[in-house]
Amino acid sequence: MGFPIPDPYVWDESFKVFYQLLDDKHKQIFQGVFDCAKDPSSAAKLQKLIEVTAKHFSDEENMMQQSKYSGYPPHKKAHEEFLGKLRGLRAPLDTAGLDYCKDWLVQHIKTIDFKYKGKL
Structure with a gap:
C-alpha cells in the first residue's frame, strides 16, 4: 500500500x-492540496496548487542538476507525469482526484525524495 496519508x-x-x-x-x-480538499469547487485554489507544484519541481530539479544527482532522470519523469495529471484536473475536484494528489505527494516524498537526502 505505501505510507499512510495524514489526517x-x-x-x-x-x-x-x-x-x-x-x-x-x-x-x-x-497546504495547496488541503485548500483544494476544503474547497474542491475552487478553480483558483487548483491553479495555485499547480503553480506551487510546478515551481517546487523546477527548484528541486535545479538542485539535482547542480549537484549532478544520479537519480535526476527518473525523478524528473515522475514530476512530469504528476504535473501532467494535475494539470488535467478540473474544478470541482472529485474525491478520486484529491485522493490521488494526497497519496502521490506522500509516497513521492517518502520514497523518491528521501533518496536525495544528503546528496544535493
Whole structure:
C-alpha cells in the first residue's frame, strides 16, 4: 500500500528532507492540496496548487542538476507525469482526484525524495 496519508492532511516532520527550501515548498504543496480538499469547487485554489507544484519541481530539479544527482532522470519523469495529471484536473475536484494528489505527494516524498537526502 505505501505510507499512510495524514489526517488532517498537513506536512509534519516525518516528511523532512533537510533542505529548507524544499521542505518549505513541500509544506506549500501540502497546504495547496488541503485548500483544494476544503474547497474542491475552487478553480483558483487548483491553479495555485499547480503553480506551487510546478515551481517546487523546477527548484528541486535545479538542485539535482547542480549537484549532478544520479537519480535526476527518473525523478524528473515522475514530476512530469504528476504535473501532467494535475494539470488535467478540473474544478470541482472529485474525491478520486484529491485522493490521488494526497497519496502521490506522500509516497513521492517518502520514497523518491528521501533518496536525495544528503546528496544535493
